[in-house]
Amino acid sequence: xxxxxxxxxxSVDDGxxxxxxxxxxxxxxxxxxxxxxIEKTSKKNGYDxxxxxxxxxxxxxxxxxxxxxxxxxxxxxxxNKSYIIADTPGHVEYTRNMVTGASxxxxxxxxxxxxxxxxxxxxxxxxxxxxxxxxxxxVAINKMDLVDYSEERYNEIKADFEQLMDKREYRDQKITxxxxxxxxxxxxxxxxxxxxxxxxxxLLEHFETLDRKDxxxxxxxxxxxQYVIRPKTDAHHDFxxxxxxxxxxxxxxxxxxVALPSQTRSKIKDIYFHDKKYQTAARRSSVTITLEDEIxxxxxxxxxxxxxxxxxEKRFTATVSWMDSQQLTVGNKYIIQHGVNKVLAKIDKVxxxxxxxxxxxxxxxxxxxxxxxxxxxxxxxxPIYYDKFKDHRTNGSFILIDPNSNSTVGxxxxx
Amino acid sequence: xxxxxxxxxENEAIYIFRxxxxxxxxxxxxxxxxxxxxxxxxxxxKAFWPAKIxxxxxxxxxxHNFPETIEFRDRLxxxxxxxxxxxxxxxxxxxxxxxxxxxxxxxxxxxxxxxxLDAIEEFKFDACIGGARRDEEKARAKERIFxxxxxxxxxxxxNQRPELFDMLNGQIELGxxxxxxxxxNWTELDVWSYIEKENIEIPSIYFAHKRKVFLRDGLIWSHSxxxxxxxDEEVLERMVRFRTVGDMSCTAAVFSEAKDIASVVQEIxxxxxxxxxxRIDDKRSEAAMEKRKQQGYF
Numbered sequence: 001x002x003x004x005x006x007x008x009x010x011s012v013d014d015g016x017x018x019x020x021x022x023x024x025x026x027x028x029x030x031x032x033x034x035x036x037x038i039e040k041t042s043k044k045n046g047y048d049x050x051x052x053x054x055x056x057x058x059x060x061x062x063x064x065x066x067x068x069x070x071x072x073x074x075x076x077x078x079x080n081k082s083y084i085i086a087d088t089p090g091h092v093e094y095t096r097n098m099v100t101g102a103s104x105x106x107x108x109x110x111x112x113x114x115x116x117x118x119x120x121x122x123x124x125x126x127x128x129x130x131x132x133x134x135x136x137x138x139v140a141i142n143k144m145d146l147v148d149y150s151e152e153r154y155n156e157i158k159a160d161f162e163q164l165m166d167k168r169e170y171r172d173q174k175i176t177x178x179x180x181x182x183x184x185x186x187x188x189x190x191x192x193x194x195x196x197x198x199x200x201x202x203l204l205e206h207f208e209t210l211d212r213k214d215x216x217x218x219x220x221x222x223x224x225x226q227y228v229i230r231p232k233t234d235a236h237h238d239f240x241x242x243x244x245x246x247x248x249x250x251x252x253x254x255x256x257x258v259a260l261p262s263q264t265r266s267k268i269k270d271i272y273f274h275d276k277k278y279q280t281a282a283r284r285s286s287v288t289i290t291l292e293d294e295i296x297x298x299x300x301x302x303x304x305x306x307x308x309x310x311x312x313e314k315r316f317t318a319t320v321s322w323m324d325s326q327q328l329t330v331g332n333k334y335i336i337q338h339g340v341n342k343v344l345a346k347i348d349k350v351x352x353x354x355x356x357x358x359x360x361x362x363x364x365x366x367x368x369x370x371x372x373x374x375x376x377x378x379x380x381x382x383p384i385y386y387d388k389f390k391d392h393r394t395n396g397s398f399i400l401i402d403p404n405s406n407s408t409v410g411x412x413x414x415x
Numbered sequence: 416x417x418x419x420x421x422x423x424x425e426n427e428a429i430y431i432f433r434x435x436x437x438x439x440x441x442x443x444x445x446x447x448x449x450x451x452x453x454x455x456x457x458x459x460x461k462a463f464w465p466a467k468i469x470x471x472x473x474x475x476x477x478x479h480n481f482p483e484t485i486e487f488r489d490r491l492x493x494x495x496x497x498x499x500x501x502x503x504x505x506x507x508x509x510x511x512x513x514x515x516x517x518x519x520x521x522x523x524x525x526x527x528x529x530x531x532l533d534a535i536e537e538f539k540f541d542a543c544i545g546g547a548r549r550d551e552e553k554a555r556a557k558e559r560i561f562x563x564x565x566x567x568x569x570x571x572x573x574n575q576r577p578e579l580f581d582m583l584n585g586q587i588e589l590g591x592x593x594x595x596x597x598x599x600n601w602t603e604l605d606v607w608s609y610i611e612k613e614n615i616e617i618p619s620i621y622f623a624h625k626r627k628v629f630l631r632d633g634l635i636w637s638h639s640x641x642x643x644x645x646x647d648e649e650v651l652e653r654m655v656r657f658r659t660v661g662d663m664s665c666t667a668a669v670f671s672e673a674k675d676i677a678s679v680v681q682e683i684x685x686x687x688x689x690x691x692x693x694r695i696d697d698k699r700s701e702a703a704m705e706k707r708k709q710q711g712y713f
Contacts, residue, residue, distance in 0.1 A: 003423045003600075070575065072557050075550045075602050082424075084600060096577060103579040227433040231466035239465055245430050245581065250417065273418050274461040280417035286429035286462070287418060299437050323577055337582050340437070399582050406586040408576040 004207055004215065005084040007105035007134065009098050009125050014111045015142045019182035020074055020085060021052025023204065026189030029076035030055060049183060071101045081208060095128065095356060095371040096323040099411060102132040103397070106215035107207060110139050114147045114179075118160040123357040126161075130168045131319065131356070131373075131413070133393055135215050137175050138206060144195065145181040151197040154179045167358045170390070174214070178203055216283065219392045221249030222310065223257075223303040224339040229288055241272065241288035242297055244340075247394040248387075251289070251305075252280040259295050260302045260312065260385045266293040300341035302385050310385045310395060317351070317415045319389075320368065320376045324402065324409035328368040328376070334409070335401040336380065339394065342401075344381040351375035368410075375415065389413035422609070424601050425458065430581065431560060431597040432462035432544075436469050438585035439542035439593070443500070445531075446472040448484035449660040450617050451546030451598065454606055456491065457615050458597060459544075470544075471498035475531050477523040478505045479641040479662040487618040502534040519643050522664040532568045535592055542585070544595045550602045561585055562594045570594075607683050611676045621679065623656045623671045634667040658683075 008016055021038075024030050030038075034055055042051045074085040086101040088094075102108060108129045112122055129137055139161055147153045158177050165175060178187055179195050180203060186192030189204045201209070229241035251257075255268045271281045272288040281287040289303065297303075304310060322328050328347060336345040353374045355361040368374050389396030400410040435442045444459065446452045459468045474488060492499040504526050507513045512533070513526045535543065549556045559575050561583045576584055585593055598606065610617060627638035629648040636642055638650045641663045655668035656679070673679045 070557065070577070073549045073600070074556065075600075077602070077604070082602070082605065100577040100579055104581075226430070227437045229463060229466050233465070236465040241465075243433050243462070245426065271418075272464070273421060274464050278416055278418050282417045282419035282421075284423065284426055285418040285421050286426040286433070288464070335586075337584060339582065340434070394580060397580055397582075399579055399584065401584055401586055406584070406588065408579070408584045411577075411579045 002081045002212075003084065004081055004107060004210065005086055005105045006207065007086045007088070007098070007101045007108040007129070008111070009088045009094075009101065009128075014113050014121075015053075015182050016087070016111055017053035017055070018051070019109075019111065019140065019142060019180070019188065020087065021055030022182045022185055022188045023085075024055050024074070024076055025050070025052055026185060027076050027078060027204070052182070070097045078204070078208060083207070094124070095321060095373065098125070098128045099132065099321045099323075102129055102134055103411065105132075105134060107136040107138070107210065108134045109203070110137060112139060112141050112157055112161070114141050114143045114150075114153055114157065117157045118164065120357055122161070123164060123359075126164055126168070127356040127358055130170045130173055133170050133173070133217070133390070135173060135217060136210060137173055138203060139175060139177045140203060141177065141179050142182055144179045144186060145184045149179070149181075149186075149192075149194045151195075154198075164358055172217075176200070176206055178206065217248075217393060219248035219387070219395075220308040220310075221251050221283070221305060222247045222387070222392065222395045223251060223289065224341065225297050225299055225301045225303065226340050227299060228297065239290070240294070241290050242303065243286070243288045245286050246281045246283055247339075248283060248392050250280050250282050251303075253278075256306045257291070257303045258306050258309065259297050260304065260310075261383065262296070262301070264293075264295050265306065266291040266295055268292075300339075302341075304385070310387050310392075312383045312385050314380045314383045315348070315378065316386065317375060317377045318398070318412035319354070319415060320374055320400070320410050320412045322368040322370060322372045322374070322410045324407060325370050326402065326405075326409065328400075328410065330366045333403065335403055336378070336384070336398050336412075337401055338384045338386065338398040341384060343384055345378045345400070346380075348377040348379045351377065376412070378412075386414050388415065424598070424605060425461075425609070427600065428455075428458045428597040429462040431583070431595065432459050434561075434583045434585065435542050435544060435595050435597075436463070438583070441538065441540050442470040442542040442544060442595075443538065443540045444468075444470060444472045444544045445546075446474050446488065446499070447546070447661070448474065448480065448488045448618060449546070450606060450610060450621060451548065453491070453615060453617055454601075454609060455544065455546050455597060456495070456497075457613060460495070468495070468497060471500050473500040473502065473534060473538075473540075473543075475527045475534065476501050476503050477527060477662050478503060479523050479664050481618070481620050481637075481657075481660065481663055481666075483618045483620045484660055487616075491616075500534070500538070502530050502537075504530050506530070507533065519645070521643055522662055524662055524665045528568070535568070540592060541587065542593045542595050544597065546598060547596050548601050548603070548606075549596075549599050558596060558599065560596055560599050562596070563587060564592050564594055566590045568592075604680075604683055607676075607680045611680050617676075618660065620657045620660060622676075623654050623674045623678075625652055626655050626668065627651070628653055628655060628668060635669065636667060637663050639663045 072087045088097040088101040110125045180187045187202045225242045226244040269290045269292045271278045330347050332347050352362040353365045387395040396414045398412045402409045504523050507530045513529045628635050656671040673682045
């Protein structure tokens with residue numbers, strides 16, 4: 001079974017709730033009570049269509065009450081895939097929530113209101129999706145019904161967006177434009193007859209046909225040790241298994257590996273998933289690995305292939321997305337959680353703040369507030385084994401924890 | 416053979432279990448005897464094999480459970496050699512900490528919370544693993560995988576830690592604890608499909624069986640000493656099964672002929688479709704029941 005997580009973001013009026021509602025309705029994922037509520041309210045309001053924004057009514061209610069909204073998860077499935085929509089509405093903690101939602105997603109939808117075209121918010125969505133290196137992005141040009149399904153308008157918006165694309169850093173990001181009307185159901189799940197000039201797929205078809213290679217970057221295998229399994233039972237007296245998730249590539253029995261930080265070499269003896277042995281551990285699988293030699297490895301250590309070492313360093317610079325109301329200031333100390341490894345870090349220097357909208361505005365600062373993004377240099381108490389974020393989405397990212405509040409206060413992408 | 420075919424949700428859940436074992440000193444798995452917590456036990460087994468599950472199970476027993484669930488619980492624990500802690504709502508009532516509800520809709524469901532919090536304090540648990548899923552209801556859709564609770568067990572939804580990539584931050588202060596939800600991203604159908612694929616044994620009440628029931632508010636209630644029943648509410652014998660399993664007083668049945676797991680999965684699959692355009696049925700009310708149960712527990 002495939003699971004695809006899609007990040008969406010936006011405000012009340014760009015039709016995002018309606019789009020999500022439409023997807024749920026057309027894939028027959030709405031429950032009876034929701035559907036009846038939609039029908040009833042639509043009728044009461046005198047609409048001649050169904051108001052699908054009510055499908056995500058929980059979020060609407062919150063918005064009205066002014067409660068803080070962050071990432072909400074919406075689930076639906078088709079015959080061949082399970083989908084999770086990570087929805088990040090709201091304005092106030094916008095960047096923080098978008099970064100969070102995008103960090104666990106493999107695809108994203110950027111919604112554009114066909115009447116308004118590319119606006120500042122579009123730039124921000126795109127910037128963050130590109131910063132987080134989401135491999136597949138759909139630009140859904142919505143409310144086509146309100147511009148008479150005009151091909152000309154669609155092309156105009158597409159051209160505007162393509163100008164933004166020239167500024168993006170992550171060039172391999174695949175971008176697909178789809179003209180839709182969430183309200184009327186055009187090109188969302190079902191292909192529309194009202195856009196005969198459009199020959200592409202519907203939104204859902206697009207995601208249905210995405211393959212693993214379309215959503216995951218192939219990098220080098222990294223195996224951070226999460227937990228050491230030592231049963232000490234009669235049947236498994238000498239069993240010493242290193243439990244963890246394989247990231248970036250695959251590992252096979254017989255592979256020559258190096259343990260970090262000890263730099264000790266060994267070979268992979270067995271790969272287990274539960275009680276079954278496998279020849280190869282595919283990326284993102286939670287396996288248990290045993291080695292030919294008895295090596296002392298503990299949580300936070302890492303197994304890598306001999307000719308594929310990561311950088312082992314006590315200093316680095318990263319793009320930081322700050323998520324806390326307490327400011328990040330030069331000289332402050334934080335805990336860096338890099339995968340499952342924790343080290344102490346000191347802020348060496350804040351280089352400059354980046355406006356996440358392609359405006360090109362960089363400001364010299366020495367502290368960061370909530371939702372700020374900046375280049376920051378760190379000094380650690382001991383080395384970590386990292387890759388650059390652009391080469392390895394997992395091994396190139398970390399979170400910052402405030403040692404006083406224990407809160408997660410920021411995320412970093414190693415430059 | 417490689418591991419590429421393994422369900423990503425299963426990989427994720429196993430990863431979460433290992434994080435719990437590594438980051439906390441005294442974790443516990445909250446076990447209700449329902450399908451979700453049974454699924455958790457299987458996932459935990461896989462996460463730590465060939466070692467035993469490195470934490471106990473705890474059941475907050477209302478005393479109003481289906482006898483089938485309790486029998487199943489005891490057998491499972493024995494077969495897997497697990498440690499089971501049971502704390503009883505009856506004790507909380509006897510100690511005067513909570514008051515038994517009375518009347519037509521009385522249930523011990525919401526009373527569980529007090530017993531649970533007392534048990535957390537008694538054993539100094541710092542992580543409580545639960546089977547709640549984000550697809551269950553709106554508020555749960557925003558729940559974290561590691562959800563920090565204060566001394567009073569309360570959830571501050573406005574002040575949740577952001578969860579990025581796979582990284583789970585389990586740092587807490589003394590007195591705080593974390594609720595952990597390894598199957599957050601599973602849907603009801605995912606759980607049932609997994610039970611089918613893994614051939615996991617579940618209590619018999621999940622399958623169609625003849626039961627004495629009565630109808631109220633369009634719901635099918637069990638006829639039992641634990642369930643308040645009016646004199647004019649007629650006892651019927653029908654083929655039913657349960658889609659969720661909580662207390663007898665708050666778990667409604669559905670009419671069903673599904674006697675094995677394949678037919679149950681089929682029924683769940685189809686019910687999602689037939690719900691469309693249908694009238695409010697048992698399903699909706701049943702979902703509300705499950706919600707109530709979850710609120711009591713988490």
